[in-house]
Amino acid sequence: MEDTKTSLQQQLLEAGVHFGHLKKKWNPKMLPYIFAEKKGIHIIDLNKTAESLDEAAAALKSIARSGKKIMFVATKKQAKEIVAEAARKVNMPYVTERWLGGMLTNFATIRKSVKKMQSIEKMLNDGTLENITKKERLTLQRDKDKMEKVLGGISQLARIPAALFIVDITNEYIALAEARKLNVITFGMVDTNSDPTKLDFPIPANDDATKSIAIITSYIAAAIADGLQERALDKEQEVTDEDEEKEKKIRRLEADADEEGHRGSRRRTKDTGHNGLPKRRTATPGHGGRRPQQKHP
CATH class of the missing domain: 1.10.287 (Helix Hairpins)
Structure with a gap:
């Protein structure tokens, strides 16, 4: 487990996920996620990023497994195609051109x-x-x-999604506000200039660099894909369980029919002899039989 975590942190480091904004642009609420300051730039704590990413992935996997929809939102130039492609791979709705007011x-x-x-x-x-x-x-x-x-990415969305995954919540503030108003669960990448408290699941990360956006989005999409796969397995198991229940019911009915047949056979054997012919009834006095003649003295 530790090796996996170290490997993830190494990948995040190589993708430049740790690079934040200039110190003068920071949001004080990001302090718990900041590791250090270097040459006037805040450095994001990748331990916190990895932890937050795992928490978000687990929650998104659960939502996907339940069959609910997760909308991807990213309209900034460097994120558009990355996010749209990731959403299409897991058959989820996305908005990458323009967020229309009232979309939710x-x-x-x-x-x-x-x-x-x-x-x-x-x-x-x-x-x-x-x-x-x-x-x-x-x-x-x-x-x-x-x-x-504008609407192509949500053409198959029949109802309000259960969750939003947002790249750069400062840029997508309208989408975030609508989601919060409707109690839609929110996930998102938050850079050092953002307010992480506005999200249910904030992921501290560089939300400007293409590689950083790609690795976070890919991780999120993989978690959703796992959830969808488990949902498919759940459905297969449900079908199997239903088939087994039907088979049990058929066996019970067959057993009942056999038992009824045995009972009928026993009744017939009781009323007939071993040769299959009806048993002769012995006349008994007082029960319809012929009375013996009495001799008079």
Whole structure:
């Protein structure tokens, strides 16, 4: 276990996860996660990062195993593609272009926009719009593309997610505020200029460097993938248990039928002789039999 932890810390070190912001930009609430100051730059304690990362991973694994959705949020340039790819790998929703106000707090309206986008796409593909002009078709295509860019990552999200994983909570403050308002569980990378107390599961880390973002996001996605795999195994076990229960029920019914058959056989044997013929009843006086004649003196 210790070797695994050391290995993780080494990977975090090589990815530059420990580099924070200039001291003058720091948030005092990050003090518990700061190891030292070097040339005016705060250095993040990678022991704390590894611990926080493991805690977050365990919680996310549990959420994924329960079948709930986890939304990835990262709109800053260096994080977009990394986060989108990680989310797609585990089939989770993501927002990497622009956070629309109300994406969570006004989810019903956002769903309507998603359905409109899907409707336009369907009509463009199934020939419904064959009779419209080329200009009208291009206009619809542009509208669809614009919506796809912003809403494409959440097109399969039917309800508010159970959790958010955010890269740079200072940049994504609107998403974080909406999640907190709705009591959505929050996970996120927090640099030395951020307030970790705003998150349920803060992960102290450099949220500006591509390598740092990649290693943290990859670790998070791997935990979610493990949770999804365990969920699949749980479902297989449920099916197996159901099949076994059905088999037991069938065996019980067959046993009951056999027992009933044996009872019927015993009744028939009792009423018949060993040769299968009905037993002759012996007449008994007073029970319908013939009375013996009395002799008179």
